[in-house]
Amino acid sequence: MRPLAIRRAARPLPPLAVLIQSMSYVDVKMRWKKDSSFDDVPVLSQARDLRPLVSLARLLSPSPTPVSAVSNLRRSLETPDRRVASFLRRFPAAFVESVGPRNNVPWFRLSDSAACLLREERNTFAARRADITSRLRRLLLMSPCRRLPLRVAQGMLWHLALPEDYFKCPDYDIAQDGFRILTFGGSICCDGDDDGRELGLIDNGEDQELPKSVLEMDAMRRFGSTKEVPIPLFQSKGLRLKRKIEVWLEGFQKLPYVSPYEDFSCIDRNSDVSEKRVLGVLHELLSLFVTCSAERRRLLCLRKHLGLPQKFHRVFERHPHVFYLLLKEKSCFVILKEAYMAGGDTAIDEHPMLEVWRKYAGLMEESREIIKCRRSGKPFQPKYEDHERSEDGKEGADSAAMMS
Structure with missing residues (x-):
């Protein structure tokens, strides 16, 4: 008679350490929690509009310019509005609108405050150029090959507060900052489009100690x-x-x-x-x-x-x-x-450029106040005028005290 169950041969048990599984990866998932403190920082809460506003301020001038001169750049400027004119009208503290001489075409110019900020931005870059360009150098040193495609480096210029034509305008002379433009083969390239070109360091990061x-x-x-x-x-x-x-x-x-x-x-x-x-x-x-x-x-x-x-x-x-x-x-x-x-x-x-960007964000907040006053019919009183008057009054009191 056959047994109902066949007994299997006993096998030796494996060591206890084999049965213990060590998990080094811990599944961390962040439950998104809103922090209102970051919403109160203007350069963060208005970051989406700050970039096209500063770019348009660099393109326009204190004298009136037809909107057609910048309307074709909407895709490169990445304005949230479908039309560049609509975006410019959202910030009357930075851009002043007027009617052109023909066909009622809108013209725009920089306001006095925006023109002053544009000069301050250029002066800051001229005075702190070594500090600003060193950040681009550190970015290149983070790459294993010590170079980046020119298109990628061009996209980082805004975040580093470098002029958008830094690689194209010969007046900046990027060689004095230690940069050079190369082809993929390693030879120096001067002209042509961005395809097949890279931004590298003249010394390849070998002459100096890594930061x-x-x-x-x-x-x-x-x-x-x-x-x-x-x-x-x-x-x-x-x-x-x-x-x-x-x-x-x-x-x-x-x-x-x-x-x-x-x-x-x-x-x-x-x-x-x-x-x-x-x-x-x-x-x-x-x-x-x-x-x-x-x-x-x-x-x-x-x-x-x-x-x-x-x-x-x-x-x-x-x-x-x-x-x-x-x-x-x-x-x-x-x-x-x-x-x-x-x-x-x-x-x-x-x-070095953070304070200038804060002032640009201040113009954006001032523009919202101007639009609110226009809708309510109330006169708008700029804050910077009050500040200037208080400073002038303080200087006048000091000078009067010195004369007495």
Whole structure:
């Protein structure tokens, strides 16, 4: 008679360590929490309109210009409005409209305030040119080949507050700043379109010591060495992390730090060390920009040139204490929290052009007040006139006291 069940031979049990699975990856998902403190910063809340406004201010002049001279540039200016004239009418504090001599075509000119800001912008670039262009140099040094396609570098000029014709106008002479334009073969190219050309360094970054990143300078300032380079964290109001994520974050801070300017070819791309390197690259990149922020989609063009993974944008969601995602007008802007929440306790240097951009944002706010007064029929009183009058009155009182 056959047995109902056949007994299998006993097998030796594997060691206990084989049965234990170690999970180094922790699934961190940020539940987006609105932080109104970033909405109160004009250069951030009005970032979508700030770029076309400044670009149009550079194209127009204090004398009236027909709108047809700039209307064809709507796609390159990326104005939110379908027509450039509609965008110009939204900011009467910066652009003054008049009727042309023929066919009632609208003409626009810069207001006195916008013309003064344009001169201040040019004077700031002339006075702080070495500081501003050094940020472009650091961006090139972050690339393993120490160069970027010219089209990619052209797209970064706005974030670095460099003139939009910096590569095209011979008056700027980019060679004196240490840059040169090359073809893909490495030879110097002077003319032609942007296809097949790259922006490189004259010295290829070999003559000087590689710069230290902002995180390394912060570690030197706090601990006196770079043996451990933690990343400054800033918690948003109402945002709490799970316990397992907090434990993972504590261990993440103690991992080795790889500078964005160092070779990273020996790092395992699936490790937490690689993720910390990606986080450091994005931290350093945003710290170079004027507002320490950028539209998320504009950073995609830098992915392969900075050695970032294909889905590097997930780092913004996995580290909500480092970055804040500002959702504005169907766009997502990435903001480096340290630049706005650290106060003076940070190694990030304020961009020389930030104060000028704040004044441009002030003109945008003033334009909204002008439109409100027009609709209500009330007279508009500019704030800057009150400030100038108070300053003049103070100077007059001081001079009278000195004479007496």
